[in-house]
Amino acid sequence: MASSDADIDFEVRTLGPRTVPSPLAPLLERRRTSHHAVEEGDRILFDDTRSSSERRGDGELPSLEAAGPRRKIFFDPSKTRVGIVTCGGLCPGINNVIRALVSELTTHYGVRRIHGFRNGYQGFIPEYGHDVVDLTVESVDGIAALGGTILGSSRGEQDIGQVVDCLERMGISILFVIGGDGSMRGAQRIAEEIGRRDRPIGVVGVPKTIDNDIPFLDQSFGFQTAFSEATRSIRSAKVEARSAPGGVSVVKLMGRHSGFIACYAALAQNDADFVLIPEVPFAFDGPGGFLEVLRAKVRSQGHALVVAAEGAGQELFTEAEAEGGLVDASGNKRLQDVGRLLRQRITADFAAHGMELNLRYIDPSYVIRSVPANPYDSVYCTRLAHAAVHAAMAGRTNMVVGRWRRRFVHIPIQLAVSTRNRVDPNGDLWWSVLEATGQPASLGEGAEAIEVPAFGGQ
Numbered sequence: 001m002a003s004s005d006a007d008i009d010f011e012v013r014t015l016g017p018r019t020v021p022s023p024l025a026p027l028l029e030r031r032r033t034s035h036h037a038v039e040e041g042d043r044i045l046f047d048d049t050r051s052s053s054e055r056r057g058d059g060e061l062p063s064l065e066a067a068g069p070r071r072k073i074f075f076d077p078s079k080t081r082v083g084i085v086t087c088g089g090l091c092p093g094i095n096n097v098i099r100a101l102v103s104e105l106t107t108h109y110g111v112r113r114i115h116g117f118r119n120g121y122q123g124f125i126p127e128y129g130h131d132v133v134d135l136t137v138e139s140v141d142g143i144a145a146l147g148g149t150i151l152g153s154s155r156g157e158q159d160i161g162q163v164v165d166c167l168e169r170m171g172i173s174i175l176f177v178i179g180g181d182g183s184m185r186g187a188q189r190i191a192e193e194i195g196r197r198d199r200p201i202g203v204v205g206v207p208k209t210i211d212n213d214i215p216f217l218d219q220s221f222g223f224q225t226a227f228s229e230a231t232r233s234i235r236s237a238k239v240e241a242r243s244a245p246g247g248v249s250v251v252k253l254m255g256r257h258s259g260f261i262a263c264y265a266a267l268a269q270n271d272a273d274f275v276l277i278p279e280v281p282f283a284f285d286g287p288g289g290f291l292e293v294l295r296a297k298v299r300s301q302g303h304a305l306v307v308a309a310e311g312a313g314q315e316l317f318t319e320a321e322a323e324g325g326l327v328d329a330s331g332n333k334r335l336q337d338v339g340r341l342l343r344q345r346i347t348a349d350f351a352a353h354g355m356e357l358n359l360r361y362i363d364p365s366y367v368i369r370s371v372p373a374n375p376y377d378s379v380y381c382t383r384l385a386h387a388a389v390h391a392a393m394a395g396r397t398n399m400v401v402g403r404w405r406r407r408f409v410h411i412p413i414q415l416a417v418s419t420r421n422r423v424d425p426n427g428d429l430w431w432s433v434l435e436a437t438g439q440p441a442s443l444g445e446g447a448e449a450i451e452v453p454a455f456g457g458q
């Protein structure tokens with residue numbers, strides 16, 4: 001448990017008192033509280049071990065607000081106009097979220113005006129001239145079968161004042177933002193600007209990233225689809241590696257700062273001999289270094305398979321190379337190409353040791369995130385969207401929905417962008433990877449694993 005846990009503020013902002021009877025109230029009347037259905041005011045405990053709770057002493061246990069429909073809501077559905085925007089990189093399941101937002105708002109709450117803003121935050125800015133799309137149950141029918149987002153997306157923030165001007169001009173009551181951490185920072189600033197103007201407009205996020213690096217979530221939507229898709233590349237890489245003398249295959253997968261996709265894909269398709277992730281630095285050279293262990297593997301097994309997250313090994317680039325890296329429109333540092341470095345170093349090393357090498361390199365890149373959501377993610381997206389609609393109609397704002405300890409919860413945006421979910425080198429997940437691959441816990445001297453906070457799902 002991170003020492004700063006005690007200071008975390010889990011309180012979600014609300015626009016005002018809930019005075020409107022919810023159209024879902026009759027349905028809720030019949031519903032009984034059970035282990036699976038908590039009461040409106042109930043809260044979900046942050047800790048899930050006895051020792052964590054005991055360490056907190058006698059104070060109140062930290063908890064998150066439970067998601068779900070409320071009997072009284074803030075917005076009158078007949079007078080509510082909703083906006084939806086999708087921002088940042090693609091991720092499987094965005095269309096599922098759009099579809100479920102629209103159908104929940106329309107079918108259950110009776111909201112009749114829902115607009116889709118095109119191409120991320122650009123959609124609010126007059127000079128881009130992007131049209132606004134009317135979203136209805138009919139127009140979103142079937143979109144879940146498509147990859148990507150029907151609204152288009154873009155990276156980067158826009159002028160917050162202009163975004164809020166647009167919301168006011170259009171009479172938007174609720175804005176749903178489907179986006180990653182950069183987009184959520186934008187959503188937070190939008191909510192703050194709305195607060196400064198004292199306007200009753202809610203901002204609710206559905207966090208999205210295939211990297212699974214958003215904290216306070218068990219898992220982010222689309223992640224399962226993405227790593228499942230990545231297993232195809234690993235399977236092919238294995239076939240290639242074992243079919244040639246000195247076969248070494250390298251698969252590079254997305255994951256800038258968090259190696260979840262690499263870990264899960266490698267566990268799902270249990271063929272990898274090495275998994276390299278940003279959280280666990282490694283050394284190429286020296287006793288016990290990556291190259292020595294790789295050579296030993298190829299000698300004993302005849303071939304080897306390496307799965308590397310794109311953010312792995314960044315510490316191995318020279319300072320000059322690293323300084324040359326720019327940032328993308330979301331402010332993310334552009335990474336050095338670990339795939340190229342691995343190929344160069346393996347090729348040179350095998351040549352120096354007189355070993356035959358047949359090196360295959362596979363980078364499925366965007367292939368893993370542009371596919372439609374698998375059935376598991378489809379369900380997850382739908383349920384996240386339902387939770388987002390309930391929260392927004394109840395007047396919650398400046399928050400995202402998520403699932404924590406398997407329950408749907410409300411999380412202040414501030415928290416969701418406060419840190420990054422990363423693979424814990426001391427955690428169960430990484431140990432499962434070590435057990436499944438047989439790779440040593442440390443590849444080379446001086447390659448110390450990082451410390452990560454306990455805010456993620458793994």
Ligand code: F6P
Nearest residue numbers: 089090209210211254255256328
């Ligand atoms: O959204 C996360 C991500 O898919 C990363 O895994 C990847 O590094 C990055 O986005 C790619 O960004 P872009 O879409 O801008 O090329």
